Amino acid sequence: xxxxxSPQAVILREGEDAVINCSSxxxxxxxxxxxxxxxxxxxxxxxxxxxxxxxxxDKISASFNEKKQQSSLYxxxxxxxxxxxxxxxxxxxxxxxxxxxFGQGTRLTINP
Amino acid sequence: DVKVTxxxxxxxxxxxxxxxxxxVQDMDHENMFWYRQDPGLGxxxxxxxxxxxxxxxxDIPEGxxxxxxxxxxxxxxxxxxxxxxxxxxLCASSLLGPYGYxxxxxxxxxxV
Numbered sequence: 001x002x003x004x005x006s007p008q009a010v011i012l013r014e015g016e017d018a019v020i021n022c023s024s025x026x027x028x029x030x031x032x033x034x035x036x037x038x039x040x041x042x043x044x045x046x047x048x049x050x051x052x053x054x055x056x057x058d059k060i061s062a063s064f065n066e067k068k069q070q071s072s073l074y075x076x077x078x079x080x081x082x083x084x085x086x087x088x089x090x091x092x093x094x095x096x097x098x099x100x101x102f103g104q105g106t107r108l109t110i111n112p
Numbered sequence: 113d114v115k116v117t118x119x120x121x122x123x124x125x126x127x128x129x130x131x132x133x134x135x136v137q138d139m140d141h142e143n144m145f146w147y148r149q150d151p152g153l154g155x156x157x158x159x160x161x162x163x164x165x166x167x168x169x170x171d172i173p174e175g176x177x178x179x180x181x182x183x184x185x186x187x188x189x190x191x192x193x194x195x196x197x198x199x200x201x202l203c204a205s206s207l208l209g210p211y212g213y214x215x216x217x218x219x220x221x222x223x224v
Contacts, residue, residue, distance in 0.1 A: 001171070002154065030210055041116075041202065042155070044212030087154060089213075098143070098162075099170065100213065104154040 001026055003090045005103035012078050012110050020073040020106045022088030031064050031071040032089035032100060035082075042087060045073075075108070083110045115139070116216035118203050124222045131190040133219050135203030142208040144186035146170075146178065149200040149218070161186055162208065193223045 003024040010018050022031065030049045034042040046057070048064035048071060059076040071090075075082055085107045089100035119134035137144065143162050147155040147170075157170030159178040167178050175197060179187045186205075190197055200220050204213040 002156075032212060034213075041215040041217050042213075044214070047210055047212055049210055089155075091210075098208075099145070099157060099160050099168070101157065101171065102147070102155040104152060 001092070002101055003088055003103040005086075005088055005106050007106060008104070009107040010109070012108070014080055014110055014112055015077050018075040018078060018108060020075075020086050020088075020108075022071045022073070022090070022103055024069045024090045026069065026090070026092055028064075028066060028069055028090050029093060029098070030091040031062075032091070033062055033071075033073050034087045034089065034102075035084045036087065036105075037084040078108075078110050080110050080112065083108055116203055116205055116214050118201075118216040118219050120219050121217065122220050122222075124224060125190075125193050127194060127223055129190075129193045129223075131193050131221065131223075133188040133190075133201055133203075133221070135186045135188070135205075135216055136184055137186075137205040137214070138184065139205070139214075140183065141205035141214075142183075143206045143213075144180065145204045145206075145213065146176075146186065146188045147202045147204065148172070149202055155202065158188065190221075193221075195223050197221065198223045 033045040036042040064071045085105045089102045145160040146158040161180045177189045203216040206213045
């Protein structure tokens with residue numbers, strides 16, 4: 001029931017754009033996106049709720065298509081600081097409680 | 113800022129030992145989670161709790177148990193450590209509802 005992320009790895013030059021996809025086989029209540037730098041804790045980026053909304057801040061945005069059970073993360077005009085591993089987390093309701101199931105991660109490398 | 117503190121950054125234990133990993137959060141969050149992170153597998157949910165003394169199995173609970181006697185503290189217990197439990201363990205917490213998770217810095221456990 002782990003969501004599938006694609007691609008597994010991306011290498012970009014500074015200023016280029018990237019799209020990371022997250023696909024689930026289960027009905028979703030929400031999708032979270034996190035970024036983790038090497039040796040650090042994952043940091044929460046944003047959450048998308050049912051309703052097909054699109055959210056974003058700065059040059060990082062995301063969309064959520066609940067019918068297709070997919071979400072995409074968009075990084076525009078990438079900066080060196082965007083490097084890291086990105087995880088999507090899909091919320092599943094189980095035993096009356098909410099839990100997140102994470103994808104395997106997408107490693108993003110931004111070169112100058 | 114919400115802080116999630118894990119008691120040890122690095123831990124080395126012997127096979128068969130009982131191991132306790134402690135996690136404390138300081139923002140009155142209802143939800144607490146234990147994940148393990150392994151290369152190529154992302155973050156996998158071991159156990160979670162949405163209230164004091166409540167616990168729910170995640171996707172890989174075998175060989176683990178948990179304890180939540182106080183709202184701010186969530187302990188992960190390895191009943192009899194084995195080498196296949198060598199991993200990075202991440203604790204997280206969140207408010208009930210559609211909110212992001214805050215992760216601790218992780219405990220890298222090596223079982224020899």
